[in-house]
Amino acid sequence: MTTGFKSTLMEILDGSPKHTASRYVELAITLVVLVNCSAVILDSVPEVHAEFKDFFHELEFWSVMFFTVEYFARVWSLGAKYDRDNGGSWKGRFQYMFSPFGLVDFFATMPHYMHMFFPALDLRILRVLRLLRILKLSKYNTALQDLFHAIHSERQAFGSAVFLLTIATIVSASLMHFAEGHQQPQFFGTIPHSIYWSIVTITSGYGNVEPMTKAGEAIALITGFLGVCMAAIMTGIVASAFSNQVARKKAAFEAQLREVFSDGNMSEEEKETLKRLQAHYRLSDEQVEAMMLRAKNKSSANE
Amino acid sequence: MTTAAAPNYTSLQRIKRRTFEIMEGEVPDKYSHFVEVFIALLVVANVIGIILESVPEIHEAFMHEFHAFDVFSVAVFSVEFVLRVWSYSEKYIHSGGTAWDGRKEYVFSFYGIIDFVSTVPFYLQLLMPGADLRVLRMFRLMRIFKLSRYNSAFEDMVAAVKAEKDSFSSAVFLLFISCLLFSSLIYIIEGHEQPEIFPSIPAAMHWFVITIVSGWGNVDPVTFLGSLLVILTQILSIALAAILTGVVATAYTAQVERRQALYEMEVRSALADGVVTDEEQAKLKMMQAKLGMSDEQVESIKHQMEEEKHISAANKQA
Numbered sequence: 001m002t003t004g005f006k007s008t009l010m011e012i013l014d015g016s017p018k019h020t021a022s023r024y025v026e027l028a029i030t031l032v033v034l035v036n037c038s039a040v041i042l043d044s045v046p047e048v049h050a051e052f053k054d055f056f057h058e059l060e061f062w063s064v065m066f067f068t069v070e071y072f073a074r075v076w077s078l079g080a081k082y083d084r085d086n087g088g089s090w091k092g093r094f095q096y097m098f099s100p101f102g103l104v105d106f107f108a109t110m111p112h113y114m115h116m117f118f119p120a121l122d123l124r125i126l127r128v129l130r131l132l133r134i135l136k137l138s139k140y141n142t143a144l145q146d147l148f149h150a151i152h153s154e155r156q157a158f159g160s161a162v163f164l165l166t167i168a169t170i171v172s173a174s175l176m177h178f179a180e181g182h183q184q185p186q187f188f189g190t191i192p193h194s195i196y197w198s199i200v201t202i203t204s205g206y207g208n209v210e211p212m213t214k215a216g217e218a219i220a221l222i223t224g225f226l227g228v229c230m231a232a233i234m235t236g237i238v239a240s241a242f243s244n245q246v247a248r249k250k251a252a253f254e255a256q257l258r259e260v261f262s263d264g265n266m267s268e269e270e271k272e273t274l275k276r277l278q279a280h281y282r283l284s285d286e287q288v289e290a291m292m293l294r295a296k297n298k299s300s301a302n303e
Numbered sequence: 304m305t306t307a308a309a310p311n312y313t314s315l316q317r318i319k320r321r322t323f324e325i326m327e328g329e330v331p332d333k334y335s336h337f338v339e340v341f342i343a344l345l346v347v348a349n350v351i352g353i354i355l356e357s358v359p360e361i362h363e364a365f366m367h368e369f370h371a372f373d374v375f376s377v378a379v380f381s382v383e384f385v386l387r388v389w390s391y392s393e394k395y396i397h398s399g400g401t402a403w404d405g406r407k408e409y410v411f412s413f414y415g416i417i418d419f420v421s422t423v424p425f426y427l428q429l430l431m432p433g434a435d436l437r438v439l440r441m442f443r444l445m446r447i448f449k450l451s452r453y454n455s456a457f458e459d460m461v462a463a464v465k466a467e468k469d470s471f472s473s474a475v476f477l478l479f480i481s482c483l484l485f486s487s488l489i490y491i492i493e494g495h496e497q498p499e500i501f502p503s504i505p506a507a508m509h510w511f512v513i514t515i516v517s518g519w520g521n522v523d524p525v526t527f528l529g530s531l532l533v534i535l536t537q538i539l540s541i542a543l544a545a546i547l548t549g550v551v552a553t554a555y556t557a558q559v560e561r562r563q564a565l566y567e568m569e570v571r572s573a574l575a576d577g578v579v580t581d582e583e584q585a586k587l588k589m590m591q592a593k594l595g596m597s598d599e600q601v602e603s604i605k606h607q608m609e610e611e612k613h614i615s616a617a618n619k620q621a
Binding site: 157190233243244 | 350353354355357358359437440441444447448450451454455456457459460512513516517518543544547548549550551552553554555556559603606607610
């Protein structure tokens with residue numbers, strides 16, 4: 001009986017569409033996280049803090065309780081992920097505990113118990129950790145996961161861009177140091193100083209320091225232009241990474257569709273799977289419709 | 304590895320051949336990997352050294368260490384350069400060229416010039432101790448470009464620009480024309496009102512370039528037409544950024560597709576005989592690393608291949 005409950009709980013917490021309860025759990029967690037974040041923001045306004053101090057304190061206490069229950073429910077129920085032959089109950093638990101989500105869940109909650117035992121702890125750290133709770137939302141938002149995935153799959157390209165950026169920064173900073181180091185030692189006296197200038201120029205544009213020599217002027221302009229190029233490269237990579245990602249998802253979904261149509265008819269269960277996949281891949285109904293038509297045609301052509 | 308192909312080599316030629324292979328790094332082996340990592344680390348250490356040396360306190364405290372390190376680096380880079388020149392005679396010797404073809408190609412290539420220019424000025428300083436130190440440091444800084452031999456970022460960029468050279472050149476043309484037009488116009492319109500800022504068309508061009516790069520040229524227009532021109536220039540600067548972004552994105556996507564096509568061809572030829580041997584597997588692995596493709600991409604290509612095979616088999620049955 002417990003194992004049945006355990007795996008049901010796991011599915012609910014995992015957001016499986018099988019149970020209606022998973023929607024409510026998702027909604028509740030999202031709501032508590034949003035209330036928490038608003039509280040952190042409002043709490044930083046001195047007037048609000050003075051007036052609602054006790055309320056915020058109370059809220060914090062109950063939120064920590066809530067998230068603690070959530071954390072332990074997750075850890076406990078994930079014991080059902082792998083059965084005894086596949087690594088036992090602790091495999092699933094450790095997998096969660098050391099996943100990014102598990103770490104976020106842990107650090108957004110547990111340090112507050114430390115505060116109860118050691119009241120002298122720096123409160124600012126706690127506040128920063130409290131803001132981590134907003135990352136809990138990313139579990140329910142595939143867009144953020146998409147972004148991470150896209151960046152991960154294009155890490156080579158990003159690495160190249162960072163390499164170019166590093167070289168551009170160091171070269172322009174050093175050249176500026178050679179050109180203007182004597183004229184404006186407060187800005188370009190050492191290369192580390194000019195690296196700061198060069199990063200500012202590349203990221204936010206030309207113009208924070210007026211160059212005094214002709215060579216310095218030229219270097220500053222080129223550095224500013226490099227900044228524009230760098231932004232273009234980054235945007236270009238992200239844009240194409242995203243569109244590649246969408247293409248990959250479509251391909252995966254289409255493969256699934258073809259599998260479904262290979263035996264000619266679509267069972268209820270398969271329909272359910274496809275629905276879930278569609279939600280997971282965030283494909284619109286029109287896209288799915290078009291793909292289905294194509295898959296149907298193909299399978300009938302093969303016959 | 305290739306030494307086996309030419310058994311009538313003298314031992315010196317064999318050494319030369321090996322040196323070439325190690326330096327060129329085309330064939331994966333552990334010596335060439337070692338040389339690559341060693342030179343890359345030395346270059347990084349050099350760049351960090353140049354940066355730190357510019358801080359007066361650090362320079363004073365570690366003057367001798369910096370000097371010793373520079374001497375060591377120059378020695379290593381000189382040996383590297385000489386070995387490259389010597390061994391690159393092997394490059395075209397088997398395809399009908401002379402020994403000097405490969406050498407000439409290396410010496411006048413981007414990397415050859417960088418290797419030379421970043422090392423040799425040190426010797427000049429020994430001969431002429433009075434030379435300007437800043438110029439020397441600038442040449443030393445060139446060592447950073449040695450790194451790009453081991454990272455395809457630069458080559459990718461050049462390839463992308465080349466592939467999209469029409470779009471790039473039209474963007475540059477547009478910029479050039481608008482620079483001439485706008486700076487002449489602003490000189491005519493505002494030159495009388497603000498002669499200290501727009502005394503000539505070249506000065507107005509300077510203003511134009513700053514506006515394009517940073518979005519604001521530090522000049523407040525006085526006339527109505529002048530403000531109109533400033534606004535137009537700013538819009539142009541946004542448009543230019545957009546054009547650049549679009550061109551880069553297209554170029555990048557095209558490159559990814561090109562790589563995928565290359566890899567697909569290789570997979571197809573590996574699968575042609577039905578089995579993938581260990582050798583083919585290793586070749587594919589190397590190709591994947593060289594083309595910088597992620598495992599997911601490779602997976603999806605393989606998947607597609609299997610799918611195709613499936614379909615063709617089904618068609619055959621039908």
